[in-house]
Amino acid sequence: MQQSPGLQSGFAQRLSHWVDRNFLELGREMRLSYLPPLMVYVAAGISGLTSIVGAFFIKDYLGLSAEFLAALGFWAMLPWAIKLPLGHLVDLIWERKAGLVYLGATLIAISLLIMLGLLTDRAAMSAIIPADNWYVLSALLAPLGYVVQDVVADAMTVEAVPKVDESGQPIDPAKLKLMHVTMQTLGRVAIIGGGFLVALLNVIMFNGMDDASKAEKLLVYVNIYKISLIIPIVSVAGVLLASWLKRRAARDLAAKGFTQQQIKEMSVGQTEKTKANWWILGGSIAFGAISLIVGLGKYKYGQEVIFVGSTTIVIFLMTRLMKELDPASRLMLLGTSILIFIFRATPNTGPGTQWWMIDKLHFDESFFSKLGLISTGLTLVGLFALRRFMAERSIAYIVAFLTIVGAILFLPTIGMYYGLHEWTAAHTGGIVDARFIALIDTALESPLGQVSMVPMLAWIANSAPTHLKATFFAVMASFTNLALSLSQLGTKYVNQIYTVTREVKDQATGMVKVPEDYSELGMLLLTVMLIGLIVPLLAIAVTKLLGWRSA
Numbered sequence: 001m002q003q004s005p006g007l008q009s010g011f012a013q014r015l016s017h018w019v020d021r022n023f024l025e026l027g028r029e030m031r032l033s034y035l036p037p038l039m040v041y042v043a044a045g046i047s048g049l050t051s052i053v054g055a056f057f058i059k060d061y062l063g064l065s066a067e068f069l070a071a072l073g074f075w076a077m078l079p080w081a082i083k084l085p086l087g088h089l090v091d092l093i094w095e096r097k098a099g100l101v102y103l104g105a106t107l108i109a110i111s112l113l114i115m116l117g118l119l120t121d122r123a124a125m126s127a128i129i130p131a132d133n134w135y136v137l138s139a140l141l142a143p144l145g146y147v148v149q150d151v152v153a154d155a156m157t158v159e160a161v162p163k164v165d166e167s168g169q170p171i172d173p174a175k176l177k178l179m180h181v182t183m184q185t186l187g188r189v190a191i192i193g194g195g196f197l198v199a200l201l202n203v204i205m206f207n208g209m210d211d212a213s214k215a216e217k218l219l220v221y222v223n224i225y226k227i228s229l230i231i232p233i234v235s236v237a238g239v240l241l242a243s244w245l246k247r248r249a250a251r252d253l254a255a256k257g258f259t260q261q262q263i264k265e266m267s268v269g270q271t272e273k274t275k276a277n278w279w280i281l282g283g284s285i286a287f288g289a290i291s292l293i294v295g296l297g298k299y300k301y302g303q304e305v306i307f308v309g310s311t312t313i314v315i316f317l318m319t320r321l322m323k324e325l326d327p328a329s330r331l332m333l334l335g336t337s338i339l340i341f342i343f344r345a346t347p348n349t350g351p352g353t354q355w356w357m358i359d360k361l362h363f364d365e366s367f368f369s370k371l372g373l374i375s376t377g378l379t380l381v382g383l384f385a386l387r388r389f390m391a392e393r394s395i396a397y398i399v400a401f402l403t404i405v406g407a408i409l410f411l412p413t414i415g416m417y418y419g420l421h422e423w424t425a426a427h428t429g430g431i432v433d434a435r436f437i438a439l440i441d442t443a444l445e446s447p448l449g450q451v452s453m454v455p456m457l458a459w460i461a462n463s464a465p466t467h468l469k470a471t472f473f474a475v476m477a478s479f480t481n482l483a484l485s486l487s488q489l490g491t492k493y494v495n496q497i498y499t500v501t502r503e504v505k506d507q508a509t510g511m512v513k514v515p516e517d518y519s520e521l522g523m524l525l526l527t528v529m530l531i532g533l534i535v536p537l538l539a540i541a542v543t544k545l546l547g548w549r550s551a
Contacts, residue, residue: 029182033245037156037183038190039238040101040149043231045194047108047146048372072139075303079144083481084317086151087474088280094470098239100152105232107145114138116225119218149235154477155470156242157183184457189383196376201227202369217365279320280471283313303492307485314478321475324468335543336395337479342539343399344483346532347490349524352500353413356518359502361416361434371438396540407533412437414525490531498524 090097115138117125125134161179163171171179205220286309318337322330357363363371393401412420421434457473500521504514 029179030186031160031162031179033160033162033249034157034183034186036238036242036245037153037160038186039241040153040156040235041187041190042194043235043238044146044150044153045191045196046198046228046231046234047142048195048198072136076139076143079140079147083147083151083474084283084314084471084478085280085474086148087154087470087472087477088277090151090155090470090474091468092276094155097152097155098243100148101235101239104145104148104152105236107141107148109229109232111138111142111145112225112228112231114141116222119222119225145232151470151474151477152239153187154473156238157187158470158473159242185383187457189380192376192380192383196373196380199369199373199376203366203373206364206366206369220365277320277471280317283317286313303489307482307489311482314475314482318475318479321468321472331547333476337476338543339395339399339536339539340480341483343403343536344480345486345490346535347487347494347528349521349528350491350495350500352495352502352518352521352524355500355502356417356521357438359516360518361421361438363435363438367435374439396543399536400540403533403536407529410525410529410532412440414522414529417522417525494524494527498527500524 086100090100093099114125114134118131118134118138122131125131161176161183163176202224205224322333325333415421416434416437421432421437424432424437425434498520499517501514501517503512503516505512
């Protein structure tokens with residue numbers, strides 16, 4: 001039966017309205033002043049360019065265990081905890097914060113050049129220090145550079161939203177709030193968009209490389225790292241553009257008769273000078289001291305001591321900062337931060353799953369690049385499509401939704417470990433094989449990754465005290481990124497319980513140094529899925545019982 005023209009017309013109108021409300025409206029709200037922080041965020045998104053190469057480089061060239069890599073992941077996440085003092089530093093040197101972007105770009109460039117050296121002349125690099133140590137140094141420098149740039153980008157998002165209109169009059173508060181939501185959404189879009197460009201480039205670079213020789217693949221790896229050197233250039237360009245836009249806006253306001261002091265207040269958005277908070281600075285020094293003493297001391301439970309110590313310090317500093325808020329806002333910030341923390345703290349399976357996919361499912365660089373392209377592309381679409389969902393639902397609702405859906409989407413990987421792809425391929429003429437299942441699972445899971453953060457970031461940008469915007473961004477980022485450090489600790493623990501190893505051969509003799517063993521991967525997958533499902537739902541129930549609200 002055919003639908004009547006009226007029904008078809010009504011559906012078309014609703015679809016058109018939905019597309020306009022969720023996609024086109026965001027584009028119309030874009031402003032030139034938003035572009036500088038978006039460029040820094042894009043640079044962060046492009047950072048994933050080397051992830052596929054890095055995974056295969058570790059597997060084929062380095063004898064690092066899954067447990068060691070999980071521990072290295074802990075150390076790599078730790079720099080994100082220093083966003084707190086860096087954020088306060090940005091508030092203190094607001095007009096000179098661009099220098100931190102230059103510092104971050106330098107650290108990122110050094111990290112990339114180290115990896116490029118290992119790929120092009122490993123012997124010369126190893127003559128100085130072992131290749132494993134070079135890799136560890138590169139793995140630690142990169143996140144340090146990105147965190148320095150990220151804390152400035154967060155501050156730039158506040159500065160990018162104008163406080164006055166073209167005539168110099170204050171913008172309506174309701175409109176200002178919408179502009180902050182738009183800015184934060186576009187920030188996530190920029191990061192994912194950078195990832196999409198990376199995935200597209202990986203597909204192009206690895207196209208036709210399925211049967212390539214090791215030397216041919218190595219050449220592609222080298223070219224990818226050379227291209228990745230554009231990352232620090234993009235972020236520096238964003239800062240230079242911000243400086244030019246600021247000078248142009250100042251000239252326009254001066255031409256309308258405003259004084260230099262008035263122009264400064266309009267651009268900075270505050271009249272109150274930020275004073276050094278010695279609790280934050282002192283706590284940051286304590287955090288650094290604990291990290292260095294325990295880390296260099298190589299204590300058995302060094303990571304755990306650092307995590308507990310740094311978390312204690314960050315929570316203490318959060319309580320000091322929350323005194324700047326009214327009681328209702330304090331409870332909202334508390335409930336929001338706890339839910340985000342628990343959601344992000346659940347462990348993952350570690351590198352063993354990817355090793356298994358490479359060795360047993362025969363996924364190669366080309367296929368992983370296609371998965372990455374699908375993932376980032378659909379995440380980008382999902383960020384637009386779910387914009388109203390993020391704006392109209394609480395963090396508790398969003399976390400519950402993501403937790404349940406995430407557990408469901410974990411099942412196909414578990415199923416493939418136990419032979420699901422073999423059964424489906426046998427009953428579909430080989431169509432629904434392992435690659436088909438992985439593609440569909442990735443397509444369904446992709447849009448959910450960035451959803452939980454946008455409402456919290458928009459709330460901070462709009463509600464935190466003006467003279468402490470960067471500090472509030474940083475303290476929340478430090479707290480939630482400590483959750484990722486806890487996730488890495490959990491990943492290390494589950495990899496200690498369930499041992500997964502891939503075959504490692506001596507590069508000189510070809511002798512097997514570590515035998516392949518994926519026998520415990522199934523229980524590892526099941527354990528991680530259950531933890532990821534149960535723990536966040538329990539956290540939601542507890543916060544509800546305590547009467548804490550979320551943004």
